[in-house]
Amino acid sequence: MERLRDAQLFRGIDSDFLDEMIAEASLRHFSQNEIISFPLNGERGIYILLEGKVRFVSHRENGTEIEFDTFHTGELFGARIALGEMSPSSPNFYVADEDSQAAFFPIKLLERSMAREPRLSLNFSRIVARRMIKIDRRLSRTEDNYAQLLEVVSRVYKETDLLHPNFERTKFYRRSEKEIKALAQSGESLLLWGESGVFKTQFGRKIFHLSEHFRSVYLIVNFYREENLYLGGRKEPLTPMQVLFGWEEAGRRKAGMLELGRGGTIFLLGVERLDPETQIRLWRHIQDQQSPDRAGFEPGEHGPRIIFASRHSPKDLEGQSRLIPELAAYFEKRSFHIPPLRERKTDIPDHAQFYLEKYCRKLEKGSASISDRTLKMLLDHNWPGNDAELAETIKRGLVLAQGPLLEAEDIFLDFRKVKTRGRVDILRFDAIFKLFRSPWFPSVLQAAVIPLFLALVAALIFGPSIPDSNLGAVFSWALGWPMLVIGSFFWARFWCTICPMGSLAEGLKLLINKEPQRALPQVLRRYSGWIIMGVALLVMWAEMTFQMRYIPARLGWLLVGMTCFSLFFACFFERQGWCAYFCGLGGIIGLFSRLSPIEMRADKNVCAARCADHPCYTGTAARKGCPLFLLSPSVDSNFSCRLCGTCVKNCPHRSLNINLRLPGGEIWETRGKTDLSFFTFAMLGALACELLGWEGAKSVSETHTVGMTLLFVFYVSGFLLALILLSSLGRLADGDTLRGHLARYGQAHLPIVFMAFLSYHLYYLLTLWAPLMDLAGTQLGLDQLQLLQWQAHPDTIRFLMALILWCGFFWTLLLLRNVAKQKKGFLRTFSLHSLAALGITLFFLAALDFHFFHIFHL
Ligand code: SF4
Ligand code: SF4
Ligand code: SF4
Known part of the structure; x- marks a missing residue:
């Protein structure tokens, strides 16, 4: 199975993520000439060849056999089975050319992994598309239907396209339905424009479905993403002109998207990223669409219709000289504007409900509803990331929600604002990163502090009652408290990571070998700042009123009392409820650590783009999630985060940073509290x-x-x-x-x-x-x-x-x-x-x- 790491499909995939996938794959053996079809249980999936050789062949009615493709070690095969393109009775099949061994990945695992790791779906699409083109050449020789084959390529996109918003139910879609239908049925190329995140891709697909081209090929080429220029796993990028119109390589002509998409539709994102020369050639293509002879296609075939998409209006693009005047004039009558979500707020309740139901199913959460306060919050927000941001916000909220009601406290807005100015990430140094990933961190430190703490408490309670002669008391006032205050500046709330009261609670959970599942009331999260302030004041009041500075035993009993609370919450409630919602001592350190020059923050863009299940919060099979109920990308203050590094260990995308920053910067960078x-x-x-x-x-x-x-x-x-x-x-x-x-x-x-x-x-x-x-x-x-x-x-x-x-x-x-x-x-x-x-x-x-x-x- 180790050889899987070199497979093309897994290029650029994080090794931890890959380990998880490989753990769920199974090994299959095939003897020479064995036909490889569905596994016995009928489960669909793909194979990666570990040893041997496999051929893809077709039996013709006249008894002949055509070999379409051969697969070697490290290559992916079985995509047709996985995509449901081959029934068990199909005349096409895979056959082992020699004794072979392959790893089998069920389609469900593949879909789940693609949802978490877009790179995987990109690799998959590329590999399958390349294979299809290769097969196409053979099929062309056998006069099979080329377009039919290419539809498989479009289905790859369909399979990997994971967002299906219910925009057809929305007020905006219903208002514009006629216009969309008319555009779709005109068969002409057109422009869809709107801000990022308004789901132009979905509108493009809808237009394709409503058009007469439906059931033919639908290709997507996105010039907002650079990887689209690296077709075929190339090391050097192609030019947009080559991607669209083809190129020569090793004396052989390679087909461009326009050729591959003939008879169908191409969805082209980022028209303004194309150079004027390519735009002129596209303009000519649009002109020639109805004249196949001039377009260079075979008689009777049509060049593809192009649905262009852009984040800007044609007028703006022309004004900025990013669109040639011919295309700008053409789009004037053939464009459709999708307004940003903030201009169609009436869609928000419907959309929110749809995503709620969708992600409840995906996250297997049963049913959930949105509280009125949450809905008001959603309606008040400006949604710079539009519908995509709303979908992500609801999903994240569901991951955090502790009950069937999505509360305002579960919703984190402005998720993508990342503050990097004046910051240096020290986790980029391998030694520090390894330290935080080490299973020994922070357990070794915790184990070392516990005996010291127990000795201190014993000295306070059982030592001399005169404070000046009590080593515990002198140590507490001379070093203990000053170090807590000084430490909150230099290492933020790190004290809480090694604090014996918290460590003993964690130890108790290990001892009873049970993580209580009982959730603390949701309302605690909303008022945690107030509660912690109350407890902190209570502790300070007790210290003064009961003269703990002069009566050491009382200080000892205060520490014992706080430890008992911590143990009680550990025994009966999930995670570390005492530390998260009550501990006044942790609260004072947290308050001061807001001035610290050190912070732990997630790269919110990585989280939004790559993370589906937020293991920093939910945990992994090996480790529980954040002990303080924090979703790392929502952390914008040192007040709650104790820099324990659990999220660094759990995050498969290396999204966490430990930044050095301007002391106190978070006070003016974050919203007031x-x-x-x-x-x-x-x-x-x-x-x-x-x-x-x-x-x-x-x-x-x-x-x-x-x-x-x-x-x-x-x-x-x-x-x-x-x-x-x-x-x-x-x-x-x-x-x-x-x-x-x-x-x-x-x-x-x-x-x-x-x-x-x-x-x-x-x-x-x-x-x-x-x-x-x-x-x-x-x-x-x-x-x-x-x-x-x-x-x-x-x-x-x-x-x-x-x-x-x-x-x-x-x-x-x-x-x-x-x-x-x-x-x-x-x-x-x-x-x-x-x-x-x-x-x-x-x-x-x-x-x-x-x-x-x-x-x-x-
Ligand atoms: S919150 Fe309080 S009990 Fe918890 S680790 Fe911090 S100081 Fe210790
Ligand atoms: S920090 Fe990592 S695990 Fe957590 S949401 Fe971001 S990417 Fe996902
Ligand atoms: S956010 Fe990360 S570092 Fe902070 S307390 Fe949670 S797991 Fe620990």
Whole structure:
């Protein structure tokens, strides 16, 4: 079976994809002179010869046998059986010329694979078309019907053409039916024009079906695709003139499309891509269509009718000198315009329903329906990719949908917008790509972190109750939390990939050897940002109220509690529900990682063009899909993606990139998110409470818990109200809605929040470093660690903290500028938010100073 990799059919096919196909193929042996027909179960399919020789022969009524073709090792045969061109009683058959061996690919496998890998259908069409032409020469000698043979070629296209929209049911088609029929029956060449994705190909086929040429050959030649110039597996491209009118090779004449399509119809996409000389020759062909003598065909035969197709109107093309005036004048009366989907929105509900039913069948999903909110979303969208985009969107939605209702959360629009500016993909380096594909990644790292985590929790709970003597506590504040904040910048949310709470949950699933199938409620996806923000605030509130900084055991129990939640969700629900929809710690890291210079993104064009079943989400036989319920091409923010690399392993099309980018670029490149804007300001409130609350709590209430809770609510709601107030003023300047303005600008203040947290944790890192080394040295018996003790001067710490905050301020200004540029009223909105950012910076400069240098009097 290994020899299959060299077969012509699989040229340019991804090896992982090929492995999957080969696994489903079966081996067949034929002894010399054995007739090869349908397998015993009547299953249709194609063969690829692995050993021996096979002939294709025909028995004539007069008892003669004509040999049409011979197949050698590595060649495909049986296409006629696969395409249903040969019944078991056919006088034509394949016969083994010697003892032979072949791999059999059932037609269902072939169709499925072609749907996923267009290159395969292209190879298949080429091979079959070449064979047909070869057979044609022999048949011509036997005076068989040439056109009948060529129809097989057109059927190849039909078989591989996988989109059959229900455009006949649409309002637009019904309105234009008469015009289409008249054009079809006129028999004249004509032009179909409309934007990419309006299914010009389907309209062309419909015109062919309604014409008198129906049942004769229908050939498609697409000059928008360069591979059409490489007929016959050539290394050098042909010119469009050669493709259409034929060429000489090794002293022999090769037939062009016009000759192959005589008596039938040619669908020619991209007329404007043809040079003027070829256009003139086509124009002459149109003129000669009714005069066979002048066209150079045999008397009684007609040159083919040509249905031209273009993305532009004839007028535009002529204006840009991309169409000769003769053709432009001809098309003026013989053209049909297919408007873009945004101009025939009344078709959307019908179309959407049709695709829903079609893909439900294909994906074996039973029945499904579209919610009102989803339909409204579909109607509101502009559909730059037209009907093709709608079909793809519905299919993708169905892959994601967890129930029988297609919700707005399952729909991802603007799928093809790929941001590549200012990005460098590091997965293009083989070593990094191999690392992410390795089965050991990230399991080895996860296995290494778990014992450390368990030791940390044990030290917190069972170690000394005085925080300064508890190694777990000192480690957490000196290194643990600072590293989480710093790490969220340098490696985004990668911490979650090795986080022991998540790893233990994955380990538990392996241990019970069962992946629970119970789905979490759909509504969680819609509100996950809010829920995560709530849990994050709860954790911070608990940390302050229960004084976890000073009582190590409580911090230990908090970690145990979070681990239990993670294990509970792993046991009862599919994937990692806790991490995807609840974990506040992961949420804070995710929020900060939006500023990271690293991101994992899919190439949406590859996904849209080549992917049928989205294994990054659905998983493969060897591996489950994304643990966080993400469809890779829909990921446009670091907030949710934890860079675990599962999708890199699962993707058969090498669509995933790990990009280096401008830090914070995603804030102005992606749509604003209301929940994340509130999350940003809520974090400011929580930090303000941490810095100022300890003193204030005593004055608010005698009980620390009550006082701290009241202050926590006060600070968090104060900052949230400030955001609302700021946005209400800002929207007056840019004319946006309150929600829109808040969503865009709230998140632009993220750098100052991140830097305030960094500044806060830097203090602990620098002041607790020496005690940490001392404690670790004495308690672990590693005296060498004591040599690493180092103490920064308080003035240095103070200076560094202020420097970090000011860097955050200027970074925020940069983000605000890029966000403000996208709307009107730039100067006013930018000034307003810059003032707010300055206010926040000054506030935290004072608060940090007050907390660390006045309360604690270093
Ligand atoms: S989301 Fe929370 S529990 Fe899950 S991996 Fe990240 S930090 Fe750990
Ligand atoms: S990332 Fe890969 S597997 Fe996922 S949709 Fe894109 S091409 Fe398909
Ligand atoms: S999108 Fe890919 S890298 Fe991100 S969490 Fe999902 S599987 Fe992991």
